[in-house]
Amino acid sequence: MCQITEKDTKKKVLSCIQPSGMLTLGNYLGALKNWVSMQEEFDCTYAVADLHAITVRQEPAKLRSQIYSTFAIMLALGLDPEKNTMFIQSHVPEHAQLAWLLSCYTQFGEMSRMTQFKDKSAKHADNINVGLFAYPALMAADILLYKPDFVPVGADQKQHLEIARDIAVRFNNIYGDVFTVPEPYIPKTGARVMSLQDPSKKMSKSDENVNSWVAILDSKDDIIRKFKRAVTDSETVVRYSQDKPGISNLLGIYSAVTGKSNEQIEREFEGKGYGDFKLAVGEAVADELAPIKAAYDKIISDKGELERLYRLGADKAERVARKTYFKAMKKVGFVL
Numbered sequence: 001m002c003q004i005t006e007k008d009t010k011k012k013v014l015s016c017i018q019p020s021g022m023l024t025l026g027n028y029l030g031a032l033k034n035w036v037s038m039q040e041e042f043d044c045t046y047a048v049a050d051l052h053a054i055t056v057r058q059e060p061a062k063l064r065s066q067i068y069s070t071f072a073i074m075l076a077l078g079l080d081p082e083k084n085t086m087f088i089q090s091h092v093p094e095h096a097q098l099a100w101l102l103s104c105y106t107q108f109g110e111m112s113r114m115t116q117f118k119d120k121s122a123k124h125a126d127n128i129n130v131g132l133f134a135y136p137a138l139m140a141a142d143i144l145l146y147k148p149d150f151v152p153v154g155a156d157q158k159q160h161l162e163i164a165r166d167i168a169v170r171f172n173n174i175y176g177d178v179f180t181v182p183e184p185y186i187p188k189t190g191a192r193v194m195s196l197q198d199p200s201k202k203m204s205k206s207d208e209n210v211n212s213w214v215a216i217l218d219s220k221d222d223i224i225r226k227f228k229r230a231v232t233d234s235e236t237v238v239r240y241s242q243d244k245p246g247i248s249n250l251l252g253i254y255s256a257v258t259g260k261s262n263e264q265i266e267r268e269f270e271g272k273g274y275g276d277f278k279l280a281v282g283e284a285v286a287d288e289l290a291p292i293k294a295a296y297d298k299i300i301s302d303k304g305e306l307e308r309l310y311r312l313g314a315d316k317a318e319r320v321a322r323k324t325y326f327k328a329m330k331k332v333g334f335v336l
């Protein structure tokens with residue numbers, strides 16, 4: 001007789017993050033914070049998307065250390081490796097294998113519309129590789145292998161998620177019910193944290209200007225200094241407005257960290273200048289990130305335990321991934 005466990009009845013969640021640099025406050029507020037809050041209610045699978053990271057040239061030693069540190073940050077956030085499935089993408093070969101299959105069900109035209117591809121090819125004009133173009137097929141594979149109901153991401157990933165949904169629907173229409181069509185799960189505040197130096201651009205860990213982003217592992221002094229230097233405007237009133245992208249970005253960050261509404265924040269800083277406001281944002285962010293940094297410092301020093309945990313995660317992930325992958329292969333007509 002087949003027993004139904006709690007795991008079987010829970011809705012499923014999947015998300016990944018690239019080890020392409022120091023994780024930022026944007027990654028934290030846009031995605032990672034939700035990963036943590038979702039782990040109680042959902043059956044969650046979280047991965048370090050190392051295969052995605054090489055769509056941009058990476059220095060080998062640096063990539064290796066970033067893979068370790070990204071996995072360690074996931075643990076430092078309080079994600080439980082026993083309860084969730086946490087692993088490194090390249091350790092589960094079905095990701096790359098299914099990506100190939102899915103790329104044959106994805107049109108050149110729909111890939112060409114991806115804004116991330118356009119942005120990154122403009123930024124890395126000397127390395128517009130096929131992997132960068134095909135990136136959404138690998139992301140679709142990451143997702144569809146685990147049949148998640150929800151995918152917690154920042155707003156910038158919505159377009160990639162839509163293509164994953166389109167691919168799933170297309171495949172299911174031809175072959176029957178193979179993939180679950182997932183929903184994006186985007187936070188109300190913090191979904192799009194902007195650069196502190198140019199609030200028209202998203203905060204990105206691959207931005208060369210270190211003052212444009214706050215890293216999860218930055219010291220309190222660095223965090224406060226970066227907020228003090230944040231680009232604002234020539235007014236002095238703390239209020240949310242599309243014409244004030246710098247201040248509005250800081251308002252969004254403060255709101256995401258403290259849970260206060262824009263109106264409450266505007267009232268709190270009535271009659272005060274930008275200096276006071278920037279300091280308050282810096283302190284609130286530093287206080288939120290301090291326990292993560294403290295936990296990280298302990299976790300990263302024990303490589304043996306780190307390895308035990310990512311191997312455990314890969315074993316759990318592979319058991320699920322293999323089933324979906326073989327089902328898809330069989331439907332297409334491969335001899336298994």
Ligand code: ATP
Pocket residue numbers: 016017018019020021026027028029030031032152153154155156157190191192193194202203204205206207
């Ligand atoms: P890169 O800068 O190398 O392209 P990235 O930080 O944009 O990397 P990922 O590491 O793959 O990309 O992003 C992980 C998660 O963080 C995704 O869910 C993404 O939507 C979210 N995210 C990234 N930047 C921001 C941001 N500025 N604001 C909110 N969410 C973000």
Ligand code: LTN
Pocket residue numbers: 014015016017018049052138139142143151152153157160
């Ligand atoms: N492309 C994503 C990272 C990513 C991802 C995924 C997110 C890779 N695979 C699967 C959610 C689900 C990004 O944020 N740049």
